[in-house]
Amino acid sequence: MTEAVLEKVQDPFADAPVVVDMKNITKRFGTVEALRGVDFQVRAGEVRALMGDNGAGKSTLIKVLTGVHTPTSGQIIFDGEEVQVNSPADARELGIETCYQDLALIPLMSIWRNFFLGREMVTNVGPVKWLQRRKMAEQCRDSLKDIGIHIRSAEEKVGKMSGGERQSIAIGRAIHFGAKLLILDEPTSALSVKETNKVLDYIRAARDRGLPVIFITHNVNHIYQVSDSYTIIRQGQSVGTYLKGELTQQDIADLITGAREK
């Protein structure tokens, strides 16, 4: 690694505890080796970009972490303990919140109903779970306001909101419910520049509250603005992990495409 390194950068997270430690992960689909022994670590308080071209294996790696795929071999250590993540429900139990592009919210439902979906505040009336509607609407509003997201009304339908606003609701929800790790899958891919900047702000807000974030994308520019470190995946293997400032945007792009070997 010679010309890729611009300067030696102090690692601000050198002493931070490791939240996720994925060791030597492999994943085979029949004869196809999607992951070939990937090591991946995220430390408390950092925004880690996970980058790679389409089909490089970054989605597979994340799906192993979120319980969608079971790894063929390898070890996952979360919060200091080795864990088996066999389903998305397991991942959620551990405190891993994932915001998928199309699977985050329900457009025809109101903001507060989306915010509390699956974790509704209820009063038990016999077998009936009565929704505490006003309380949830208020908490949703307040909680979003806390991290700088202002909504007109919690009763508004999510479908009426812009893509950036929707991402912000999903991020706000993860923070509110005390996630230990937030995974964002291409959160800025369909957004305008202005909207993207907003979402990047919310990602910073999440980090500032001590919530580590994994940010999956192939947009080098967005990554560059918000990430503390980058892991680059190519052909099912990790090319390397770099700190902010170690690479230029051009370096990152070259490493993703393999135009330059490390």
Next chain:
Amino acid sequence: MNTSSLRVRALRLFENSPIAGPLITLIVIYILSFFFVPNFATWRTLSGIVTAVSISGIVTIGITLLMISGEFDLSLAPMIAMSGYLFGSVSVGADNLIVNTLSGWGMPVGIGEPNIPFAFALGLLVPGLMGLVNGLILVWTNIPSFIVTLGTRQIYRGLVWIVAGAELLQVLDEPAIYEVLNGRFVWLNDFIKANFIAEGVRDRVNFRTATIWLFVLVGLYQTLLVRTRFGNHLFAIGGNDGAARAQGVRSVRARIMSFVISGLLAGFAGMVQFSQFKSVRVAEQTGIELTAIAGAVVGGALLTGGYGSVWGALVGVLLISVLRSAVILLKLPWVPADNFPAIVGVTIIASVVFNNWLRTRSTS
């Protein structure tokens, strides 16, 4: 408050409520008919319109819950027939296959020995069980509910045929429960006759008690839908099942539950129907599922799920009923009572266009 902010508030109210579109249409068509259709402005027509929707209205509640969760049930007519046969036979102790078999099994009923509570339980629970089977097949096979219930519709019809001994059931007794479920609403009819129909005016009023049950059930299920966690989950599943599951919603359980509810409601409708006509045949109410779907859709429900309301569905079936009365009374040359479905077709398409327009304003 100035007028423009009032206008904005009114608009928002309409935009956020699935019932707004159908309600406007219903009111407009009712008023137009009231003034321009001969003989429409009578108690006889009004009570006829309301009575005509009691059975299809109860069924439509179940269909609406299913449609909100993104499902259908095309097997409700045989459930209504099944309920009619079981309830009818046991409530009078008829000398037929059902009562013979049940008493042979040691159940508390015999020929000439009716058992009303048992009749009611059977009429409600057996269709509920049929709904449960629909739901289980759906979640086990992952076949779309349209196909699953297209199949069970034939199977259930066959079951009814067996249970009925392929015969029409007709009874002459009138146990009190018939009056409770769907008798003449004597008190209301007398009250209207005494206070609102002038001496010498040729008008009759014929409300039935089933209308009370319809309104009670509509209120109950609308509340369930909007104010409970179960209702919240139905909207979520229909709106985006993947997202709902990702948030930990137990989609499978909620969907099975909505099929059971829909079956229970069909069973209740079967008993209401039997209480009025005191007869039931194997092919009873064939096609009522499509009428119910039409009502739900006219009432603002989305065929693709995630949107709709029970109030709206009630307005939808009422709207179709009002149109039927108006069209029949107008005596149009090509549209006598028999050819009325043509008008329903026009209504369905026109209301969905209107509802879509309203909904798009509120969600994008």
